Amino acid sequence: MSRSRTLRLKLTHSVAAVAGIFALLSSAPVHAAAPGPLATSLTGDALDSYKSAKLLFDDHDYAGAVTKFHAAYDASHDARLLWNMAACEKELRHYARASELVDRFLRDATNLDPSQIAQARATQAAFKQLFSEVTFAIEPAGATVRLDKDEIGQAPLTNPVAVDIGTHTLHVERDGYTTADQQLSITGSTTPRVVVSLSPVASTAFLAVKVEDAAYSVLVDSKFVGKGTWEGAVSPGTHQVTVEGPGKQTKVTDVDLALGEHRSLSPHLDDEKRAVWPWIVGGGAVVVAGLAVGGYFLFRPSDSTGAFPDSKLGTVMAHRGGGR
Secondary structure, three states: OOHHHHHHHHHHHHHHHHHHHHHHHHHOOOOOOOOOOHHHHOOHHHHHHHHHHHHHHHOOOHHHHHHHHHHHHHHHOOOHHHHHHHHHHHHOOOHHHHHHHHHHHHHHOOOOOHHHHHHHHHHHHHHOOOEEEEEEEEEOOOOEEEEOOEEEEEOOOOOOEEEEOEEEEEEEEOOOEOOEEEEEEEOOOOOOEEEEEOOEOOOOEEEEEOOOOOOOEEEEOOEEEEEOOEEEEEOOEEEEEEEEOOOEOOEEEEEEEOOOOEEEEOOOOOEOOOOOOHHHHHHHHHHHHHHHHHHHHHOOOOOOOOOOOOOOOOOOOOOOOOOO
16 A cells, blocks of 8 residues: 555545544533533633534634634633543544643543543544644744744744644745745654754955065055955945055056945056156256357357356356356
């Protein structure tokens, strides 16, 4: 026989057993030897809620009925109402909740006869085939865990969680982290372990500066960050990247980075422009000046007074510092 067929038969038999027990006990709730039936032992608000619950149950409004049975229990603390609440949860296919209520009934009810105890335990055994105790390993701590939109707690969940058979949606979230959604398929009477780890949401951007020479200096927002190729995390926004190198023109680049963005720059530095050397300029000035002086004495009028130069014609001596 195939595994799926075995599982279907197993669940069919379990549900049939539960339905049979509840059909018997829902129409005739468990009674203790004393006090009498709920309809006669309850009073006031507890009795009113109990009567409303019976009407709703007979009308197949099981969600409304369990709410009224709960109100009757809160007003009276009669453990027999736990059994009726379990009957409603079973009809709603909330098998784990029904099982928990039967546990409380067996623990709190008094004056039960052996047949009632046996019936309750048989029901409990059938229920345990219809849900699984799931262990959740959730990170980070403080993450909110929801199952089918109902919050079941915050990480870490130290105790297993009873989950009914069927497909369920697990949702995990925490501020500053990614969210996670996962489908769970529960077959019952197993103990699965579910692991979920959220990743931090990026709060920075990443910048890489690749240079041509390891001697180049890299500055980000006028702050020296290293020599040669550099990469690191920066805040989102606009940043100024400066690259400097010996004998090279400084390169300044503005870069705008979005949250979580990765950007790489490869700036090229041009050679510095070479200036004309000062002694060449000075020497040229001396030569030009010499030519001018020589020309003056060469072409001065003959009738001008004054001493002739003491050098050969067309030659001018350049003097510096007051000497000759």
